[in-house]
Amino acid sequence: MTVHFHEASQSVTTADAAYAGLDERHAVQSGPGTFKVYRALGKRIFDIVCVLMALPAVLPVVLIMMILVATDGGNPFYSQMRVGRHGKSYRMWKLRSMVQDADAKLKDYLESNPEAKREWDHSQKLKRDPRITRVGRFLRKCSLDELPQLWNVLRGDMSLVGPRPMMIEQRDLYPGRDYYALRPGITGLWQVSSRNESSFADRARYDALYNRELSFFTDLRLIVATVGVVCRATGH
Incomplete structure (x- = not known):
């Protein structure tokens, strides 16, 4: 799930702008001790409560989407190993939005398209990904493909808000350390800032910015913004 506070800007400075003034506002409402409690315990409780409250509405949607995905043939779910907190790997679940032989098709596509290969090497993403199915394109636009990750949140593999889940083979590309101190999130600051x-x-x-500003108010702000982007269907 992805959200934009400033759609006109997609640079790292947007992240700074998104957090401008957070410290001052939060300091009025709670002190440093409260932040530590939220990080250690409150965030996990918040995740579980939110997921359990959302399940009655989410499960029928997932069932309908499963049927739609199954019309393309194959398993409606897709799983992939990702890097979790403290570097531990976990299996992340999504509704399948790509063709069955996605990895082979990607390899062939990148070999025949140098520009796409440069784009992939830079961000491990493609704006025009030939592997995405017609139903999958709709799922991604509305971020519905990520609903099964609520199961990962319940298990403790992920959080509602956190860093973008990183693939195992991307570890050498990531230069920071803050990712490993946090549970990966369904939504988060990277989604807010530049998609x-x-x-x-x-x-x-x-x-690093999110890790520094982690609090209940930060998470709530990002979740509310995520609802807006889902309604606008601006996902990729």
């Missing part, structure tokens, strides 16, 4: 265009250096800075 797909950010480099790994940018992502490391976003993670």
